[in-house]
Amino acid sequence: MATRSSTLRIGVVGYGHLGQYLVERIIKDGAGLGLTLAFAWNRNPHKLKGLVPDHLILEDLSAFKTRVCEVIVEVCHPQIVKDFGVQFLSHAHFLVGSPSALCDPELNQQLRQAASLHGNTLYIPSGALWGGQDIQRLNDSGALTGVFVRMSKHPSCFRLTEDTLSDWTEGEGRRVLFRGSVAELCPLAPNNVNTMAAVAVAAGTLGFPGVIGEIVSDTALRDYHVVEVEVSGAHGFSVHTVRRNPAQLGAVTGSATYNSFWHSLLGELNASGQRWCHGRFLFL
Template sequence: MTRARRQTLRLALIGWGAISRRIAALLAGASDIGIVAVGVRNAAGAADIPAGARLVTDPQALAGLDLDLVVEAAGREAVALWGEAALTHAAAVAVASTSAFCDTALLDRLLETAQAHGSQLLIPPGALAGIDGIAAASLLPLDAVVHRIVKPPEAWRGTAAEGLVALDGLTRPATFFSGTAREAASRFPQNANVAVISALAGIGLDRTRVELVADPAAGGNGHQLSVRGAFGKLDLAIENRPLATNPKSSEMTALGLVRLIENRIRPLVR
């Protein structure tokens, strides 16, 4: 028996910042993916949304849009604002601002909503590689996960890092934070948001260790993952180019979201 498959994926983006704009640009021309809505808090900054997309400012306006997927890329506060409505009115919701999941009550509430409506809460790979390997390895006991985030000084400007290290005039790498993934993502939601992804894939927010580094020699935004457990050992390093319009984010973040979107509709999932 042949199973019917929708020919066009109906997608809504929450947020119209650097990541959402990059996603839209990468998907331009895709005949099997349609951006049918863009959700924002302030409509004034979203005049140039994709042609044919509906601009919405009220989460309940997602109702009736027959959405297959909602992708959030609007910041931590947006997850609480849009999450439950999105999970109620769409088959799946991918959350880029994963630092929101440091709030355990919020995560539990979203999971309850997904369970009640038969939808899925998706955690994208963000700027990382190897997340599928960590998640698979976690089926057996894991002993340790260490996530080291290395970025050039300019990527840490405007964050709490400025109160911990003199970013101007650095001549060598400076590790200015060492703690749990929960602490890192809570204190540095723009830069260490990705630590929640490695934590949820492996041993959780309070056992995953995170180190934050400002390195004047860094050519991009780097992540070094070290995992030890019953499966064996995993060591991985990736250095991403920063997003041209936002140096705190990586190009790979948008690329990973596009791959997630394509995998919801394309016959070959990779």
């Protein structure tokens, strides 16, 4: 079980745009919030040189247990969640930035069991999802009947495991790439559909097989990503939200998601006089 400390020590796994943002915020603003950086890791450690103090660079991820920390934050790729998630939970609380990994039901169960066994918590950040906790409350009340999520982006922003977009041309307009269960969609676009995976976690009774997702390539979306969520419930209840998330061309993650992720990281700091809950699965 992660030990208590007056300062919450954070290990950041991944140093892409989001990882770099989090590391910089922790170094710059963490002291006033009771946070400090325990380590930062990247597949290419040389990328961190000169940007992260040398003593905080973890070159071999398998050596993470040599660093004292209360929370490990993954912001790189679902494969890291598969390879290290259970081990992370044996050492610290774990915030999963690639929840698309949880579409694997066996891994999902293993992570939940590890959290319970070691008295640590598995956290899922809301990311670009708007209204996630409302979906979770509707789910927990037994009134949730359906969820549909559409993510539309410029084609340069997609990272797909198949050649579905290899022939795109500027100005072609809108193209539906896939529509089906989020369970089927996650392996196709593991870096692009973490918002959908967060929906599937919040809508636990439907889960990954029951939440329907659609990804759309649209060359008109040069300045932002669009996330649409349609929720239906008992007795004719329905909600439809549309979120436009500013993003540069080629960016996998919209800029507003960075701040959302930061606040997810801070989400439990002042709750009930405790810093982090123990032995739980929690959606932030």
